Amino acid sequence: MESQALQELVRKIFSDEETKSQFAANPESVLSKFSLTECEKEAILRAQTKFGLTNSDSLQLSAAMPLDDFWL
Amino acid sequence: MLPDGLDGILRNEVEILLAPLSDNMSFCDLVKEVLNKTNPDLIKDTTRYKPWPLLPLLVCDAICGNWEQALPATAALQLLRSAADVFDDIEDADNTESVPAKYGIALAANTASVLVVLAEKGFTRLKDWGVTSDTVVKLIDTVNSYYAQACTGQHLDLSQAPEEATQEDAYLKLIGMKSAFAAECACYAGALLAGADQGLINLFTTFGCNLGMAAQIANDIRGITGLKDINNRKITLPVIFALGQAGQVHELLNSAFLKNDNKFVSSPRQIKDLLVNTGAIQYATIKMEIYKQQAMGVLNELERTEINIEQLRQFLD
Numbered sequence: 001m002e003s004q005a006l007q008e009l010v011r012k013i014f015s016d017e018e019t020k021s022q023f024a025a026n027p028e029s030v031l032s033k034f035s036l037t038e039c040e041k042e043a044i045l046r047a048q049t050k051f052g053l054t055n056s057d058s059l060q061l062s063a064a065m066p067l068d069d070f071w072l
Numbered sequence: 073m074l075p076d077g078l079d080g081i082l083r084n085e086v087e088i089l090l091a092p093l094s095d096n097m098s099f100c101d102l103v104k105e106v107l108n109k110t111n112p113d114l115i116k117d118t119t120r121y122k123p124w125p126l127l128p129l130l131v132c133d134a135i136c137g138n139w140e141q142a143l144p145a146t147a148a149l150q151l152l153r154s155a156a157d158v159f160d161d162i163e164d165a166d167n168t169e170s171v172p173a174k175y176g177i178a179l180a181a182n183t184a185s186v187l188v189v190l191a192e193k194g195f196t197r198l199k200d201w202g203v204t205s206d207t208v209v210k211l212i213d214t215v216n217s218y219y220a221q222a223c224t225g226q227h228l229d230l231s232q233a234p235e236e237a238t239q240e241d242a243y244l245k246l247i248g249m250k251s252a253f254a255a256e257c258a259c260y261a262g263a264l265l266a267g268a269d270q271g272l273i274n275l276f277t278t279f280g281c282n283l284g285m286a287a288q289i290a291n292d293i294r295g296i297t298g299l300k301d302i303n304n305r306k307i308t309l310p311v312i313f314a315l316g317q318a319g320q321v322h323e324l325l326n327s328a329f330l331k332n333d334n335k336f337v338s339s340p341r342q343i344k345d346l347l348v349n350t351g352a353i354q355y356a357t358i359k360m361e362i363y364k365q366q367a368m369g370v371l372n373e374l375e376r377t378e379i380n381i382e383q384l385r386q387f388l389d
Contacts, residue, residue, distance in 0.1 A: 002240040006358065007316065014351030043361035050361075053354040 005035040009044070013054060024054045074133055074383065078126055085147040089194045093186070102183050106154050106171055122387050125150050127255065130383045131262025131276055134374075141201040142265045145211060148194030149258055152219065155187035163230060166304045203265060211264055218257040225249030234330045237307045238315050244285070251291075252284025259283075272377075275370055282367035283387055289360040296347055302340040305329050309359060310352035321350055364388050 009031070013020050023030040027048050031041050047053055075081070086107065093100040123130070128149060132142035158180050161170035172180035195215075198208045225246050229237075237243065259280030263273040292308035295301030301308055307315075307329055315325050327333055328343055347353055368388050371381045 002244075007313065007355070010313070010351040010355045010358070011317070014349065014354070039362060039365060040358075043358050043365050046365070047354070047358045047361045051354075051357055053351075053357065 003037075003040060006040050006044075009034045009036065020054050023048075074130070074139060078129065078139075079123070081143065082125060082129070082146060082150070085143050085194075086150060088197075089147055089151060089190050092190065092193075099183075099186075102171075102175070102179065103186065106158055106183055106187065107150065109154075109157070109171065124255070124258075124387075127258040127280075127387075128262035128265070131259050132266040134380050134384060135263060135266035135268050135272065135276075137380075138266075141198070141203055142262050144194050144197035144201065145261045145265060146258075148191040149215070149261060151187045151191035151194060152215070153254060155184040155191070156219070156222065158184035158187070160226070163226060166306075198265070207264060211261060214260060214264075215257055218253050218260075221249050222253055225253075234307065238312055238330075240309070240312050243307075243309060243312055247288045248281065248285060251288040252281055255284035255287065256280035272379075275374060279367050279370040279374070279384070282363045282370065286360050286363035286367065286388075289356055289363065293353055293356050293360070296344055296353060299340045299344060302328075302343050305332055309356045310347050313355045314347055314350050314352040317350055321346065 013023050013030070019030060027045055028041075031044060036044070044053075090100060090103060093103060126146065128142045128146040129139040133139040158171050161167050162172045162177055162180055162184075165172075167173060170180075171183065175183075192212070195208060195212050198211070199205065225248075228246060229250065256277050257280070259276040260273060263276040268276070289309055292301070292310060295306065295308055296310050300306075301311075305328065311325060311329055315322060315329070324346065325343070371384060371388070375381050
């Protein structure tokens with residue numbers, strides 16, 4: 001389901017360098033300012049830990065994706 | 073208990089399903105080529121790839137400690153997936169390495185048709201493993217409902233205007249119908265054949281659905297980072313997110329994906345970089361994690377009912 005709060009968070013991080021730096025240093029301090037569900041917060045933190053959301057380029061993000069192509 | 077070499081056992085079952093074609097080796101070879109294209113040697117190296125084709129067997133074994141009664145259905149589902157893959161290639165016509173591109177639409181369609189027919193025959197072999205007729209009928213009915221839904225999703229995808237493809241909720245519903253259903257259907261088959269009650273079946277189908285959604289979104293991400301979906305102007309989740317941006321980002325992506333006029337003359341790599349720099353890839357990554365988390369939540373609930381979920385965890389690693 002589409003989440004406005006999640007979209008707002010990501011847009012803010014990637015349009016405002018100060019927010020991006022703050023998120024990289026202390027993600028939870030930024031998350032608390034948005035109306036996110038617990039599930040969304042957990043997913044964001046996991047993604048940041050696994051993929052380095054704010055400091056990865058496309059090659060790094062791609063390399064971190066699981067290799068298998070499922071039945072697709 | 074799952075044996076070693078389960079992939080070989082599944083391969084043997086598939087060979088049995090292909091037996092009616094044995095009088096025509098060229099046709100049989102083409103069918104095998106399609107099956108191998110979907111999954112080389114049926115099961116890839118599982119140190120790098122997850123054993124998706126084995127999912128019904130793993131679910132069945134997790135519930136009741138036996139897997140054999142799910143074997144014919146697992147093989148049949150492989151044939152159906154391969155058929156769907158070929159029909160998809162015919163309909164999308166965007167893959168120059170596909171079977172229809174290589175052999176022509178007529179041969180490809182005929183090959184996909186026989187895979188569907190042989191899959192339906194494959195389900196009837198369940199009776200040889202002691203599965204009741206009522207259960208076989210229920211399974212065939214539900215599997216065909218899933219595939220009818222997939223065709224409906226494909227119809228929507230093929231017939232909608234590009235502008236209609238830019239809403240996230242509609243897109244997530246579409247990929248649920250077209251792609252994620254395969255994992256949900258596989259989990260349904262395994263749970264039904266294990267003798268699970270409806271509550272347990274529902275849990276496993278929820279697990280499968282979330283698993284499938286996560287896998288499709290991962291595929292969307294790879295489609296951008298590998299440029300394939302950009303080159304094909306395919307509107308997927310990262311693009312939908314970025315199209316929601318105001319200003320120049322929206323104009324550029326609107327031109328590239330909706331109007332296809334290259335007004336801003338952006339190379340695929342420029343578009344990819346834009347999608348990374350605006351957080352579109354990262355947004356899709358978070359959405360993928362949400363579905364994985366939801367799938368893990370179901371596994372944790374199943375573990376509390378003493379179902380052995382260890383073999384299923386690997387799909388979420």
